[in-house]
Amino acid sequence: MLYQALTAVFCILSALSTLAAAQTASNASLLDPSLYKNVNVTRGLVYHYYYSPPSQVGRPTLLLLHGFPSTSYDWRHQVAFFQDEGYGLVVPDMLGYGGTAKPVDPEFYKSSLISRDMVDLLDAENVNEAIVIGHDWGAKIVGRLANYFPERFSAFAFLSVGYFAPAVLERSFAELNNITQQVFGYENFGYWGFFSAEGADDIIESHLDSFFNITFPADKILSITDFAPLGALQAWLEANRSTAAGSYVTPEERSLQIDAMRDEGMTAALCWYEILTSTIERDDNQGIPQENLTIKKPVFFGAALEDYVAVAASQIASILQVSENTTTIQQYDSGHWVMLEAKDQVNSDLLSWIENL
Ligand SMILES: *[C@@H]1O[C@H](CO)[C@@H](O)[C@H](O)[C@H]1NC(C)=O
Ligand SMILES: *[C@@H]1O[C@H](CO)[C@@H](O)[C@H](O)[C@H]1NC(C)=O
Ligand SMILES: *[C@@H]1O[C@H](CO)[C@@H](O)[C@H](O)[C@H]1NC(C)=O
Ligand SMILES: *[C@@H]1O[C@H](CO)[C@@H](O)[C@H](O)[C@H]1NC(C)=O
Ligand SMILES: *[C@@H]1O[C@H](CO)[C@@H](O)[C@H](O)[C@H]1NC(C)=O
Ligand SMILES: *[C@@H]1O[C@H](CO)[C@@H](O)[C@H](O)[C@H]1NC(C)=O
Ligand SMILES: *[C@@H]1O[C@H](CO)[C@@H](O)[C@H](O)[C@H]1NC(C)=O
Numbered sequence: 126m127l128y129q130a131l132t133a134v135f136c137i138l139s140a141l142s143t144l145a146a147a148q149t150a151s152n153a154s155l156l157d158p159s160l161y162k163n164v165n166v167t168r169g170l171v172y173h174y175y176y177s178p179p180s181q182v183g184r185p186t187l188l189l190l191h192g193f194p195s196t197s198y199d200w201r202h203q204v205a206f207f208q209d210e211g212y213g214l215v216v217p218d219m220l221g222y223g224g225t226a227k228p229v230d231p232e233f234y235k236s237s238l239i240s241r242d243m244v245d246l247l248d249a250e251n252v253n254e255a256i257v258i259g260h261d262w263g264a265k266i267v268g269r270l271a272n273y274f275p276e277r278f279s280a281f282a283f284l285s286v287g288y289f290a291p292a293v294l295e296r297s298f299a300e301l302n303n304i305t306q307q308v309f310g311y312e313n314f315g316y317w318g319f320f321s322a323e324g325a326d327d328i329i330e331s332h333l334d335s336f337f338n339i340t341f342p343a344d345k346i347l348s349i350t351d352f353a354p355l356g357a358l359q360a361w362l363e364a365n366r367s368t369a370a371g372s373y374v375t376p377e378e379r380s381l382q383i384d385a386m387r388d389e390g391m392t393a394a395l396c397w398y399e400i401l402t403s404t405i406e407r408d409d410n411q412g413i414p415q416e417n418l419t420i421k422k423p424v425f426f427g428a429a430l431e432d433y434v435a436v437a438a439s440q441i442a443s444i445l446q447v448s449e450n451t452t453t454i455q456q457y458d459s460g461h462w463v464m465l466e467a468k469d470q471v472n473s474d475l476l477s478w479i480e481n482l
Contacts, residue, residue, distance in 0.1 A: 156197060156204055156216070161224065166245040168238065173197075173224030174217035174246055175204065181211030185279065185479070186252045188243065189216045192261020192286070194340070194386065194394045196223035199260065202468035203475075210476060215246055215255065219263065221393035223385075229392050231399040235409040236269040244274050256479060258282040258425075260464055261435075262397050265289040268447075271420040272413045280482050282425035282475060285432055285463050287440035288447040291410035291418070298402045302355060313434050315355035320398035325359075326391040332362040333383050341379070343369040345460045348433040373466040424448040425455070425478045427471055432461040453478050 156175050165171050175197050179186060187207055191199040197216040204214055218225040220239055228234075243266065247255055257278050259267035264286035271281050296304070302312040319325050329336050339352055339361055347368060351361045370379055400406040426444040428437040441454060455474045457467040464471050 156201060162249075163224070164246060164249045166242045168242070170220065170226040170228070170233070170242065172217050172220075172226070172242060172246060174215060176216075176250060177204075177208055177214045178250075179211060179213035180208075184211040184213065186213030186215060186247075186250070186255045187479075188247065188252075188255045188257045188278075189214065190243070190257065190259035190263030190266050191219060191222075192259070192263045192265075193397050194222070194391065195261075196385070198223075198382070199464065203258075203464060203472060206472040207476075212479075213250075213252070213255075215250060215252065217243070217246060219266075221396055222389070227389070227393035229396065231396040231403065231405055234396045234400050235405060236266060237273060237409050237412055239266055240269045240273045243270060244277055247277060253277070254279050256280045256282065256482075258284065258475065259286075260284040261286050261461070268420075269413075271422070272417045275417070275421065278422065280423040280425070280479070281420055282427070282478070283440075283444065284427040284471070285429045285440070285461050286435045287426055287443035288420070290443060290447065291407070291413060294401065294407035294410065309436065311349055311354045313353045313436060315353055316358045316434075317398050317402050318355060319359045320395050321402040326395055328359060328362050329391045330387070332365050333386055335362055335365050335367065337379060337383050337386070338368050338370040339366070341370050341374050341462060342460070343371045345431045345433060348460075353434050371460065371462070371466065373462060373468075419447050419449050421449050423451045423453070423478075423482055425453045425475065427463055427474065428454060428456045429459045429461055429463040429467075430456055431459055432463075434461065 160175055160177055161173055162176050163171050163173050189197070189200045189203060191197060196218045200216050204216060208214060220234060220242065221227050255278055257267050257270055259265070259282070264283040267281050267283055268288045270278060298317060301314055305311070305313045339347060339358070342348065351357050374382070424444060426441060428441055429435070430437050437456065444452060444454065457463050457470060459467040
């Protein structure tokens with residue numbers, strides 16, 4: 126029962142990358158800067174996004190949504206693959222990141238508003254119906270798009286993080302920590318508290334190498350001991366601790382991403398957490414009608430079996446509870462960064478799912 130209550134909880138962290146850095150560093154595996162566009166969405170915020178139209182007749186357009194603390198660069202392996210396969214691609218830097226606007230008032234980060242922004246991007250490219258694929262907090266937005274704009278998508282794919290049910294936020298952050306402590310033996314969302322606290326941006330920005338490696342760790346158990354629990358990440362950073370980054374990020378990609386974080390700062394990106402530990406997101410979710418809470422179209426979930434923040438079993442449960450249509454679940458021996466670490470399997474599984482829709 127506690128377990129069920131948790132089903133959608135979770136989420137995390139990181140990966141960064143950014144167009145600014147992309148433009149100045151070597152071109153290895155970056156998204157082609159000449160294909161980026163800017164659009165001023167309905168609410169007057171400028172979004173920066175990669176756009177490539179379908180090159181084969183009948184191929185749909187994919188909308189790829191990254192999470193914290195990344196940019197569109199997170200999707201480098203998927204963009205290369207699906208573009209070769211003839212698919213259209215719309216890949217934004219999400220609000221607070223990369224070349225997109227970076228308001229520092231958390232109210233701007235309500236899921237209903239960000240969902241509207243995503244539809245504005247599709248409108249700007251005359252895409253009537255897309256397939257949306259999200260990772261981490263991008264996957265939260267996939268769920269909200271299914272709630273608010275189901276008619277604009279033919280299918281919904283979630284990676285690492287499943288359906289973030291509004292019911293999760295009916296519990297306070299303190300209650301969530303107590304429940305996760307009982308269920309998992311550690312507060313797997315404890316780090317939300319640090320990310321929402323005054324001064325977290327400065328602490329991260331002053332220890333970017335330490336932050337990057339614990340967020341993209343080679344040793345995934347560190348998520349349990351030194352990332353997720355209450356107080357752990359702040360202590361790790363203040364001690365400026367070191368650990369090896371995972372080999373799914375090359376040294377070149379790592380330094381590029383760290384430079385990007387240094388240039389952009391963390392203040393805006395952390396708003397994605399402030400809306401969760403306050404009542405902003407909970408209140409915003411009240412606008413979802415009961416009948417829109419389930420997903421009536423095909424769903425894909427890519428579970429990361431070594432993700433100890435967005436724990437696979439509870440993420441799978443969240444997807445099974447919400448999906449009323451065909452649900453495809455694939456599991457990967459991977460940590461949180463499944464589209465980097467298990468890129469080839471993820472690409473081929475998504476392709477066969479899409480081809481069979
Ligand atoms: C850019 O990409 C091309 C083609 O992959 C490669 O030959 C060239 O060395 C790259 N340039 C840099 C600076 O990495
Ligand atoms: C975007 O639109 C708003 C009004 O909707 C306007 O105030 C703002 O200047 C525009 N920004 C840019 C960069 O065009
Ligand atoms: C609920 O879903 C329907 C489509 O099934 C959509 O037209 C409607 O706008 C959604 N309601 C809200 C409040 O988003
Ligand atoms: C969380 O657990 C602690 C210790 O059991 C308890 O004192 C506290 O009241 C609980 N808080 C909430 C919000 O449930
Ligand atoms: C943290 O450690 C790195 C090397 O791992 C070093 O370059 C940096 O100066 C240290 N930062 C602080 C604030 O001590
Ligand atoms: C981060 O990881 C890289 C790659 O394993 C390593 O060379 C570097 O020393 C690490 N830095 C810190 C601060 O942990
Ligand atoms: C499932 O999705 C397919 C394709 O979008 C649609 O034709 C069918 O009506 C859906 N079934 C249910 C039960 O919603």
